Amino acid sequence: MIKWNPSLIDRIARRSVVILIGSGVSANSTDNNGYRPPTWHTFLQAAKAGLDTAPTHLTKAINQYRYLEACEYLKKIYDDQWIDLVKNDFQRPNYKPADIHQLIFDLDSRIVCSVNFDRIYDTFAITKSQGTYIVKNYWDDDIGAVTSGPERYLLKLHGSIDSPDKLIFSTSDYAGARNKYSAFYGILDALIATHSFLILGCGMNDPDVQLLFENYRYRYNLRNHFMCVPKPINEMQISLMKETRGINIIPYSSADGHIELTESLRALVSLVSDRRNEIADDQSW
Amino acid sequence: MKSIAFFNNKGGVGKTTLLCNVAAYLGNNLNKKVLVIDADPQCNATQLMLSDEEILNIYEDRNSYTIHNIIHPLSLGKGYNEQLKPISVPSYAVDLICGDPRLSLKEDLLSKDWQDSISGSIRGLRTSFLFQDVLERCGDYDYVLFDVGPSLGSINRAVLLASDYFISPMSIDIFSLRAIENISIAINEWRKRLEIGISQVDKEELDELPKKLNFNLQFLGYVAQQYTQKTVDGESRVVHSYERIMKQIPKVVSKNFVEKLSAKKTDIEYRLGTIPNLHSLVPMSQTARKPIFLLKSKDGVRGAHFSKVEDAKNLFDGIASKIEANARVLNA
Numbered sequence: 063m064i065k066w067n068p069s070l071i072d073r074i075a076r077r078s079v080v081i082l083i084g085s086g087v088s089a090n091s092t093d094n095n096g097y098r099p100p101t102w103h104t105f106l107q108a109a110k111a112g113l114d115t116a117p118t119h120l121t122k123a124i125n126q127y128r129y130l131e132a133c134e135y136l137k138k139i140y141d142d143q144w145i146d147l148v149k150n151d152f153q154r155p156n157y158k159p160a161d162i163h164q165l166i167f168d169l170d171s172r173i174v175c176s177v178n179f180d181r182i183y184d185t186f187a188i189t190k191s192q193g194t195y196i197v198k199n200y201w202d203d204d205i206g207a208v209t210s211g212p213e214r215y216l217l218k219l220h221g222s223i224d225s226p227d228k229l230i231f232s233t234s235d236y237a238g239a240r241n242k243y244s245a246f247y248g249i250l251d252a253l254i255a256t257h258s259f260l261i262l263g264c265g266m267n268d269p270d271v272q273l274l275f276e277n278y279r280y281r282y283n284l285r286n287h288f289m290c291v292p293k294p295i296n297e298m299q300i301s302l303m304k305e306t307r308g309i310n311i312i313p314y315s316s317a318d319g320h321i322e323l324t325e326s327l328r329a330l331v332s333l334v335s336d337r338r339n340e341i342a343d344d345q346s347w
Numbered sequence: 348m349k350s351i352a353f354f355n356n357k358g359g360v361g362k363t364t365l366l367c368n369v370a371a372y373l374g375n376n377l378n379k380k381v382l383v384i385d386a387d388p389q390c391n392a393t394q395l396m397l398s399d400e401e402i403l404n405i406y407e408d409r410n411s412y413t414i415h416n417i418i419h420p421l422s423l424g425k426g427y428n429e430q431l432k433p434i435s436v437p438s439y440a441v442d443l444i445c446g447d448p449r450l451s452l453k454e455d456l457l458s459k460d461w462q463d464s465i466s467g468s469i470r471g472l473r474t475s476f477l478f479q480d481v482l483e484r485c486g487d488y489d490y491v492l493f494d495v496g497p498s499l500g501s502i503n504r505a506v507l508l509a510s511d512y513f514i515s516p517m518s519i520d521i522f523s524l525r526a527i528e529n530i531s532i533a534i535n536e537w538r539k540r541l542e543i544g545i546s547q548v549d550k551e552e553l554d555e556l557p558k559k560l561n562f563n564l565q566f567l568g569y570v571a572q573q574y575t576q577k578t579v580d581g582e583s584r585v586v587h588s589y590e591r592i593m594k595q596i597p598k599v600v601s602k603n604f605v606e607k608l609s610a611k612k613t614d615i616e617y618r619l620g621t622i623p624n625l626h627s628l629v630p631m632s633q634t635a636r637k638p639i640f641l642l643k644s645k646d647g648v649r650g651a652h653f654s655k656v657e658d659a660k661n662l663f664d665g666i667a668s669k670i671e672a673n674a675r676v677l678n679a
Contacts, residue, residue: 170651191653194644214650339626 086263292316358497374440385446457501467547
């Protein structure tokens, strides 16, 4: 079991934490045939397998975890077949939510960010909250609203499968979006500076985290963020992540389908609930 | 028709919250016809279910129908009031006979007439069985639920005399355990004395009384109120002192209620449920005048409280289902 940092518990209780969910969270879901949404690696491998011949530079990029670069290559090769490929993996199977989605909802962060294209958590949160959860994509104009008020938000950082032509799937996509929708990314940078992030379901090599936190460490010199990562993971990687991205790594066992993460989150929900009760009793919010 | 009193000798156990939400669940979700009779002079059930305006309209008019209308004619030496006039409470999907603080004034009447009852006085018995008469005119309902105050006084005695069952909401403290023993002793004493009183009445005089004269109250179950918890090794656990008391409850309940008050039945789950700390949902429910499990965003629900509202619905579903199941078994 994860021993949760008391400071993290307190910050979640006070809603000073943004939860960032990656493809590992979606991988808990299955469709009616037991098929799971792919992670970065499995998606890219499957896309490569769909080619008649895979270029050497593509194989090399995947093996060296240069996922965005690999996406760039695949997107060019697949051309107009690319959108169908993405839809087949992320939308059509009709994935069902898992326990981990309920636990994330119950942590009751005011803002959840998702780098997932699927709508698993979107649909779940909207249904559970009787339609009061607000979903924002990176291109939405009124993004400033997330900075205040009691509403709960889900920010889709890389878009949604509903708008496949706006998905951020490569370096050029990302650079283009950051330039065109600078207000959104300004707010995201502000959230990174003013909140702690709890990152779930992202791998160490996933480009999402690298892109988001690239500028963070040197500008603010804080180590305020937490990322749950499956073992094995070596000390050098932990050290590097802390120093270069300001992220504290929380290792957990990936055995039995990452059950330790789910059960640890269940405990976290309970600890946060206790802490919220204490804050209410003391009126120390 | 089944009649159930929600009764504990100790106050502050969440009795009214429990009763009103169970009643609403029976009415809204199980489509039962439910009458709530607020027999507590503090009028908590009335206050929880009706809006401020409704309450002002009723109580500013001295001619409004309340529980006082049921009992007042008896103190004037007349017979039973002929007509019940409950009001409909759509948000809880129940009918309600409103409480009345003046009910406290009738404690003396009930007490004196009880003394007369156990001496075989027909007038005394008529007063003591007033709620039995009420119930015999509630045949159209599936359930009649009584909210009563936390005492072993005359009013509650009259209610318990008439009820088929009682449910005991319980807080997890030593005083609730002691209260259980009190209840058991009192009920058995009442039953004994009443049998003596009835045996002294001439048979032709019995026509003035309700048909059912025996004191057949049965224990239907208890609902525990969860208190302080701490998360230990990933699990929410009750603080140690509460844990000690919680472990005693089934045994004390069994010894005092089941063995002494109820028919011998197996396969009854007497623990109907455990009410968690509902925190802001209870005042939200009070403000909105709605059952907890029907609260929505317009009532103030936000974020993960939607999960708690859903948990509350599951909770009251469990309690209502066990009530129905236990009543079926005890009635067989």
